[in-house]
Amino acid sequence: MNQKILSILAFCLIAIVLMAGCAKEPAEDIHAAKTAVDAVIAEGGEKYASEDVKKINDTLTAAMDEIKAQDDKMMKNYAKAKELLAQAKTDAEALKVNLPVKKEESKMNALAAQEAAKTALADAKAMLAKAPKGKGSRADIEAMRADLNGLEETLTEVQAAIDSEDYTVASQTANSIMDKSSEVSAQITSAMEKVGQTK
Amino acid sequence: MRLYVNRVLSLLILIIVSGCSASIVPPEVEEAEKQEHHLWRAEAPIYLPEEYDQYKALFHEARKNFIRENSRFHLFRNYTNITLQYRNVLNAGAQLYEELEKKKQELSANIPIKILSFRKKINTLRGLISLMNEGRLARQDLVKADVALLEAEKYHEKSDYKAAEDKILQVSSFINAAEEKVMPIVNRYGNQDQVKKWQHWANKTIDESKTNKNLAIIVNKSRRTLTLYKSGNPWKTYQIGIGRNGTRDKLHSGDHATPEGTYKIVKKLPKSRYYKALLINYPNKDDRKQFLSAKKKGLIPEHAGIGGLIEIHGGGRDSMTYGCIALDNHAMKELYNLVHIDTPVTIVGAVNFQNRISSALQEF
Helix, strand or coil, rough: CCHHHHHHHHHHHHHHHHHHHHHCCCCCHHHHHHHHHHHHHHHHHHHHHHHHHHHHHHHHHHHHHHHHHHHCCCCCCCCCHHHHHHHHHHHHHEEEEEEEEHHHHHHHHHHHHHCCCHHHHHHHHHHHHHCCCCCCCHHHHHHHHHHHHHHHHHHHHHHHHHHHHCCCHHHHHHHHHHHHHHHHHHHHHHHHCCCCCCC | HHHHHHHHHHHHHHHHHHHCCCCCHHHHHHHHCCCCHHHHHCCCHHHCCCHHHHHHHHHHHHHHHHHHCCCCCCCHCCCCHHHHHHHHHHHHHHHHHHHHHHHHHHHHHHHHHHHHHHHHHHHHHHHHHHCCHHHHHHHHHCCCCCCCCHHHHHHHCCCCCHHHHHHHHHHHHHHHHHHHHHHHHHHHHHCCHHHHHHHHHHHHHHHHHHHCCCCEEECCCCCCCCEEEEEEEEEEEEEEEEECCCCCCCCCCCCCCCCCEEEEEEEEEEECCEEEEEEECCCCCCHHHHHHHHHHHHCCCCCCCCCCCCCEHHHHHCCEEEECCCCCCHHHHHHHHHCCCCCCCEEEECCCCCCCCCCCCHCC
C-alpha cells in the first residue's frame, strides 16, 4: 500500500517535470500581441494616446522579459508571460477602437483653426484693397501687402501639418496666423483713419 | 511505516502549497516602475535623451534579473542582489529627475529672454526697413518671424520648452533671411567712404552755386528732401518721393532705382504725365562706366539697357516711382518756376555719417 502511494507520487512528479520541461514558447500569443500593438501605433496611437501606448509597450516588454527568463530554465512555465501577452493584446485592441475618436477631435480642431486663419487673412486682404491710395500711403500699402503675403505663405505650413496629421502643430500655427492677420487689419484701419476715411 | 509515509506526504504538500503562495517582492521594484513612468511623463527622453537611455539600461537590467529570480522556486529565491540593483536604479532615477528639473528651469528662464531679444530685433529691423521702399522685400520674412515668435510664446506658456526652442530657431532663420535682403542695400549708408563721396559731390555743387551765384538742387535720398540752393545757401526745401527701389543707386533700365551723381536740368516740361516735369541728363559719364562694368560682371540682365528719362516731377510725393523724384504739385509748380535749363542737380544718398539709415543700422 505504502509502496503504491510512493509510486503514484513519483509518477506524478515525473509527469510534472516532463510537462514543464516540454513547455513551448507562446509564439502565437507573441505574434498576436505584437500585431495588436503595431496596429495601434500605425493608427497614430503615440500621437493621440501616448501614455496608453507606453503602458501597453511596457506590458509587452515585461512579457518578453518573462519569456526570456523562462527560456533559460529547465522547468519552463510560460503562464505568466501568456497572461501579460493577452493583457497587452486586449489593451491594444481596446485603445484602437477609441483612437479614431481622439484623432477625429484633434483633426476637427485643426481644421476649424485653419478656417479661422483663412477668414482673418481674407478680411485683412479685403480691407487692404479698400485702403486709400496716394498721399504717400502707397509704400504703407505695399508693406502691408507684403505682410499678408508672408502670412499666406505661413498658412501653407498649416496644411502641411494637417496632411501629416500633426493636428496640434497645425492648430497652434493657424491660431498665430489669425492673431497676426487681425493685427494687420488693425494697422490698416489705423492708416485709413489717418487719411480721414473710417468705415 | 504508515506514520512515516504520512509525515513525508504532509511535508510534500506543505512545500507545494508554500511554493504556490505569493513571494514577498522587494518594494523597490514597484517604486522603480512608478519612477520610470514618472520620468517618461516628465519628458526625460526629450530633454535628456542620453541620460535617460543610460537610466533605462540600468532599469531594464534590474528588471530582467528580477524576472529571472522571480521565476525560481520559492525556497531558492534570493532578492538581496535584486534589491541592491533596484536601489541603484532609484538613485539614478532621482538624480535624473533632478537634472531634468534643472534643465527645464533653465529653459523656462532663458526662453522668455530669447523671445524678448528677438522681438526687439524684429522691431528694430522693421524700423530700419520702414525708412526705405525696398523694405517690403524683407517684410514677408519679418511677419513669418512674428508668427513663429507668437508660437514660441504659446509653447512656453504650455511648458513645452522643446517646441518653444524649435520655434525660436525658426525665428532666427527668418530674421537672417530678412537681413540678407536689406543689408546690402542699407550698408552703403553706413559706409564712410560712400558717405564721403556723397559729401564731396554735394559740397562741390554748393561751392559752385556760391561761386557762380546761381541756383543748384541737392536731393538727399535718405532724408527724402530736395533742397534748392541759392548762391551756395539753402533756400527752399521740399519733401520728395523716390523710386520703388530708390534707396539703391540706379544701374539699369527697369530697376526702379533713383540714380546718384551730378546732373543738370536739360528740359522743362510744362505738361507731363505727372503734372510739370524737369528732365535731367541721366545717364552721365560715370553712370555709363558703372553700367558697362556691371554688365561685364553679369550683374545686369542681358537684355537691360542703361535706362533714362529720369525727371523731377509732380503728381504727389508718392514714394513709389520708377526711379524719378516726385513732389506734390504745389511744390513742383514753385520749383518749376524758379529753376531753368542747366540748373545743377546733385543726387546723394546722405550727407552725414549719422544719417537716418546709418543711425537705424547702429541701433540694429
